[in-house]
Amino acid sequence: MTITPDRRSFLFGALIAPLLPDSLAIATGAEVRQARPILDLHVHLFGVGDGGTGCRMAKSITDGLSAQALQFRGLVQALRLREEGKSIDERYEIVLTEQLKGSGLSKAAILGQDAVYDRHGQPDWERTSFYVPNDHVFNVVARHADIMIPCPSINPNRADALEELARCHEKGARLFKIHPPTQGVDVADRKHAKFFQRCADLDMVILVHTGHEHSAPVIDKDLAGPRRLEFALDQGCTVVACHAGTGWKTDTPDQLPEFLALLKRYPKLWGDTAVLGTAGRVRDFTRLLAHPLARSRLLHGSDFPFPVAPLAFAAQIGDEAAQRIGKEMNWLKKDLDLKEALAIGVVSAERAYAIAKVDRIGGRGPDCESPVITPESSRRWPLRRRPRR
Numbered sequence: 001m002t003i004t005p006d007r008r009s010f011l012f013g014a015l016i017a018p019l020l021p022d023s024l025a026i027a028t029g030a031e032v033r034q035a036r037p038i039l040d041l042h043v044h045l046f047g048v049g050d051g052g053t054g055c056r057m058a059k060s061i062t063d064g065l066s067a068q069a070l071q072f073r074g075l076v077q078a079l080r081l082r083e084e085g086k087s088i089d090e091r092y093e094i095v096l097t098e099q100l101k102g103s104g105l106s107k108a109a110i111l112g113q114d115a116v117y118d119r120h121g122q123p124d125w126e127r128t129s130f131y132v133p134n135d136h137v138f139n140v141v142a143r144h145a146d147i148m149i150p151c152p153s154i155n156p157n158r159a160d161a162l163e164e165l166a167r168c169h170e171k172g173a174r175l176f177k178i179h180p181p182t183q184g185v186d187v188a189d190r191k192h193a194k195f196f197q198r199c200a201d202l203d204m205v206i207l208v209h210t211g212h213e214h215s216a217p218v219i220d221k222d223l224a225g226p227r228r229l230e231f232a233l234d235q236g237c238t239v240v241a242c243h244a245g246t247g248w249k250t251d252t253p254d255q256l257p258e259f260l261a262l263l264k265r266y267p268k269l270w271g272d273t274a275v276l277g278t279a280g281r282v283r284d285f286t287r288l289l290a291h292p293l294a295r296s297r298l299l300h301g302s303d304f305p306f307p308v309a310p311l312a313f314a315a316q317i318g319d320e321a322a323q324r325i326g327k328e329m330n331w332l333k334k335d336l337d338l339k340e341a342l343a344i345g346v347v348s349a350e351r352a353y354a355i356a357k358v359d360r361i362g363g364r365g366p367d368c369e370s371p372v373i374t375p376e377s378s379r380r381w382p383l384r385r386r387p388r389r
Helices: 005-019 067-078 087-103 134-143 163-171 190-202 226-234 256-263 279-287 292-296 309-317 319-326 333-341 345-355 356-361 375-380
Strands: 039-044 108-112 148-151 175-178 205-209 239-243 269-272
Touching: 039 333, 039 345, 039 375, 087 163, 087 333, 108 134, 134 148, 148 175, 175 333, 190 226, 205 319, 226 239, 226 256, 256 269, 256 279, 256 292, 269 345, 279 309, 279 356, 309 333, 319 333, 333 345
Parallel strands: 039 108, 108 148, 175 205, 205 239, 239 269
Antiparallel strands: none
16 A cells, blocks of 8 residues: 555644643744734634534444545544544544633634535535534534634535625625536536626625645546636635645646646636645745745735644755654644744735735724735736626
8 A cells, every 4th residue: 555645644643732731832943923913814624523523424424544534534543533522523623622711723714615516506424524514614613712713615606606705705605616517516607607796786795716636535636627727716805725736746737837837817816725735745835935036925824734744844844843743743823933934924824814804804803904915916916807787
């Protein structure tokens, strides 16, 4: 069985985590200090439905010997999700909350995961690998509103997509997630014009998975191509390309150049750094950081609960820093510390807080000021006007 870089770093972390004491606190040498609030834009909520949450997870992930099944069992063990008297879903909420409170982050966007839908817009549970209902997201966030904001998931293929968009907005969401390769969504399909126009009208930020997926079964990898984001951007939407079109060195095609090309044309396109701290993404993360425009458009995301691998970045940050960061027990802090060592952590987390309009969540407080687009960049990359309806 081939052990990929991402799997190797994950399995190593999964094996040693239960052996280390909860009270262990090790300084990283890159203490995160910020004057402004910071946000992790990409934190997953998940569950198996054992606590009445409505979550679902396919047997291909929970059972067997597939890469996803091994990864799931490693997460359950490393995060100690099987505690007597607690369901996995309930225990995950407890662990997530504890991690957030010790991370140094101001808040985190908590992501849902919509289903796959058939041609009639009805849920296709046979093809849905995992599902986290929006109501579960809102319920969890409501219990921890001081450290969480909601990021529901809306598959535009669903028959009631416009109604669900309005409902989520009414409940306080100002951003939501689409995962094209696992949800079977072609975001470039013109049938979604009204949906994206309404997103622009509501000023909803759209997070869209781009690049290669390795943690869940994929329906069509081509649906993750960054170029497909053009249609939503042309409707006037603010779009975050999750993972910035990255992949492993062995993945084909190389989708990162598509993301970099789009940045020059669309000032409302951003990327996030979710999962970029893992061993398999070192090459592409390095390419992003070497690109000045891309670096200025990156938003902080961890992709929790998937852990980073600081030792894989020893060449970039030095052996001593990589070892110190690797010993950090809080996975969210470890992720932020690694990215701070790469000189992209806090600055991208401040941008994420601004882009997500955190102070507007639930209609509370003034608008959070958006990151500045300079006059020079506005002239070079003019925003396309939305077609008249």
